[in-house]
Amino acid sequence: xxxxxxxxxxxxxxxxxxxxxxxxxxxxxxxxxxxxxxxxxxxxxxxxxxxxxxxxxxxxxxxxxxxxxxxxxxxxxxxxxxxxxxxxxxxxxxxxxxxxxxxxxxxxxxxxxxxxxxxxxxxxxxxxxxxxxxxxxxxxxxxxxxxxxxxxxxxxxxxxxxxxxxxxxxxxxxxxxxxxxxxxxxxxxxxxxxxxxxxxxxxxxxxxxxxxxxxxxxxxxxxxxxxxxxxxxxxxxxxxxxxxxxxxxxxxxxxxxxxxxxxxxxxxxxxxxxxxxxxxxxxxxxxxxxxxxxxxxxxxxxxxxxxxxxxxxxxxxxxxxxxxxxxxxxxxxxxxxxxxxxxxxxxxxxxxxxxxxxxxxxxxxxxxxxxxxxxxxxxxxxxxxxxxxxxxxxxxxxxxxxxxxxxxxxxxxxxxxxxxxxxxxxxxxxxxxxxxxxxxxxxxxxxxxxxxxxxxxxxxxxxxxxxxxxxxxxxxxxxxxxxxxxxxxxxxxxxxxxxxxxxx
Amino acid sequence: xxxxxxxxxxxxxxxxxxxxxxxxxxxxxxxxxxxxxxxxxxxxxxxxxxxxxxxxxxxxxxxxxxxxxxxxxxxxxxxxxxxxxxxxxxxxxxxxxxxxxxxxxxxxxxxxxxxx
Numbered sequence: 051x052x053x054x055x056x057x058x059x060x061x062x063x064x065x066x067x068x069x070x071x072x073x074x075x076x077x078x079x080x081x082x083x084x085x086x087x088x089x090x091x092x093x094x095x096x097x098x099x100x101x102x103x104x105x106x107x108x109x110x111x112x113x114x115x116x117x118x119x120x121x122x123x124x125x126x127x128x129x130x131x132x133x134x135x136x137x138x139x140x141x142x143x144x145x146x147x148x149x150x151x152x153x154x155x156x157x158x159x160x161x162x163x164x165x166x167x168x169x170x171x172x173x174x175x176x177x178x179x180x181x182x183x184x185x186x187x188x189x190x191x192x193x194x195x196x197x198x199x200x201x202x203x204x205x206x207x208x209x210x211x212x213x214x215x216x217x218x219x220x221x222x223x224x225x226x227x228x229x230x231x232x233x234x235x236x237x238x239x240x241x242x243x244x245x246x247x248x249x250x251x252x253x254x255x256x257x258x259x260x261x262x263x264x265x266x267x268x269x270x271x272x273x274x275x276x277x278x279x280x281x282x283x284x285x286x287x288x289x290x291x292x293x294x295x296x297x298x299x300x301x302x303x304x305x306x307x308x309x310x311x312x313x314x315x316x317x318x319x320x321x322x323x324x325x326x327x328x329x330x331x332x333x334x335x336x337x338x339x340x341x342x343x344x345x346x347x348x349x350x351x352x353x354x355x356x357x358x359x360x361x362x363x364x365x366x367x368x369x370x371x372x373x374x375x376x377x378x379x380x381x382x383x384x385x386x387x388x389x390x391x392x393x394x395x396x397x398x399x400x401x402x403x404x405x406x407x408x409x410x411x412x413x414x415x416x417x418x419x420x421x422x423x424x425x426x427x428x429x430x431x432x433x434x435x436x437x438x439x440x441x442x443x444x445x446x447x448x449x450x451x452x453x454x455x456x457x458x459x460x461x462x463x464x465x466x467x468x469x470x471x472x473x474x475x476x477x478x479x480x481x482x483x484x485x486x487x488x489x490x491x492x493x494x495x496x497x498x499x500x501x502x503x504x505x506x507x508x509x510x511x512x513x514x515x516x517x518x519x520x521x522x523x524x525x526x527x528x529x530x531x532x533x534x535x536x537x538x539x540x541x542x543x544x545x546x547x548x549x550x551x552x553x554x
Numbered sequence: 555x556x557x558x559x560x561x562x563x564x565x566x567x568x569x570x571x572x573x574x575x576x577x578x579x580x581x582x583x584x585x586x587x588x589x590x591x592x593x594x595x596x597x598x599x600x601x602x603x604x605x606x607x608x609x610x611x612x613x614x615x616x617x618x619x620x621x622x623x624x625x626x627x628x629x630x631x632x633x634x635x636x637x638x639x640x641x642x643x644x645x646x647x648x649x650x651x652x653x654x655x656x657x658x659x660x661x662x663x664x665x666x667x668x669x670x
Binding site: 181192195199203204207208211212214218219222225226229232236238 | 666
């Protein structure tokens with residue numbers, strides 16, 4: 051078997067990070083090596099997805115200890131798709147950050163830390179052990195702490211205090227839930243847990259553990275009412291860092307929620323109602339938050355919260371159709387949110403402002419770029435045939451079939467608010483004429499940069515926009531993948547059999 | 555023994571959450587440390603306490619029989635202690651920097667991120 055393929059995405063990132071540590075002083079070499087490593091990682095992730103898609107679930111028992119005694123790595127379609135998306139987004143961010151972040155800040159080990167972060171993400175997607183998932187979460191948050199404080203400005207440190215506290219609290223809750231689960235079952239392997247948890251007499255304690263998992267992953271994924279730390283901290287770091295946070299860090303929470311609630315705690319009617327209501331409230335409150343913001347990056351942050359609601363709502367309905375919609379939305383959202391914050395970074399470089407009211411003239415000065423930026427913005431709203439449109443069909447269908455009118459209302463409300471907010475942003479930043487722009491001497495503006503650097507800023511956005519276009523125009527392929535993932539999530543027997551080594 | 559540990563775990567959780575809800579940065583960190591220790595003790599407690607029976611297979615046996623101390627919780631706690639140590643080290647440096655830059659210990663005055 052090609053078992054070792056499964057840890058290659060983790061090992062690749064780890065190797066790049068270590069090689070980069072040897073080039074601590076040589077920033078230029080770090081930029082090149084980081085980009086090359088990201089390209090290799092895309093191929094590794096692609097071959098993993100290819101192998102999983104054609105041959106079924108791949109497992110690896112670390113150290114040869116058979117499950118459930120050792121640590122298991124599992125690649126099913128869901129995790130390998132997430133690994134591929136992660137490597138696509140990280141490539142774009144790696145290129146973007148090599149230009150957008152100042153040399154003085156890159157000197158503090160930005161690139162090694164970046165690859166440790168991606169390694170943690172890949173590990174979280176591929177592990178099949180609940181305690182190992184906790185360890186990967188810690189790898190992720192420790193790297194993200196370095197990123198969020200990089201620069202050490204006042205607003206960053208204040209954002210970091212909030213980000214740190216909530217994430218550490220979530221980790222403690224995660225560990226508490228693991229302790230309860232281990233006390234009940236004596237196992238940490240997720241596939242083993244999914245069988246043992248059904249035989250527990252005391253279902254009350256199991257429900258408590260499920261609720262604690264919901265809260266801790268809810269904090270990470272920023273669902274209502276646990277999202278308040280996100281808009282307060284995501285706008286403070288550099289644009290490239292916000293992009294990787296927005297695209298991947300909240301989504302790993304969503305991934306963990308979907309994984310845990312489909313495999314271990316299959317939600318009953320009550321839990322479905324709770325999760326669906328949380329999804330609806332996330333949509334409404336995130337949308338309302340975005341509505342009142344004039345700060346561009348804060349508005350984007352609230353849009354992250356708002357759109358998390360689509361996936362949580364899809365999980366809450368827990369039918370094959372709803373999960374297909376939720377997974378499709380997750381695929382679309384990772385690429386799009388990364389792109390959105392990169393665009394925010396370029397707009398800041400062009401105008402020197404983050405307040406929408408003070409922007410303007412973008413369309414008349416940069417018509418081609420504006421059209422490029424329009425692709426992701428329109429996808430975000432869900433204009434057919436772009437990528438945001440397709441998952442919503444399934445989500446609406448599932449919500450109507452489930453007779454969940456609150457969720458139907460929230461889905462419509464969320465889409466409408468997104469349309470309104472993006473339209474307002476477009477007219478303020480792109481179409482408005484503004485002759486009173488102030489030139490700030492301490493900002494390096496877009497037009498002051500050499501041509502090569504300008505290209506390196508735009509290329510990642512172009513790349514991610516092309517991926518978004520593919521997700522929209524090649525929706526049939528993506529839909530087939532999403533449908534297959536939803537099938538695997540609804541029927542976890544193949545997953546359990548693959549991990550436990552049972553021949554069907 | 556279980557009862558004493560259960561009470562200690564409860565007290566540590568209560569104290570940790572109480573301190574985290576205070577407005578001082580220092581108390582926030584102490585609360586996080588308390589919570590971390592509470593979780594470690596909880597894992598230890600829920601892994602069943604057994605005295606004086608290490609999980610060692612005798613020469614005469616092929617499998618482990620009878621009651622023995624579960625080694626997994628101890629491995630988990632060891633990992634968790636190392637991780638929480640790293641987090642706490644970061645936290646202390648972070649609040650020191652934050653205190654120097656923001657010039658206050660009061661969490662209610664940390665609201666630059668809400669403005670604009």
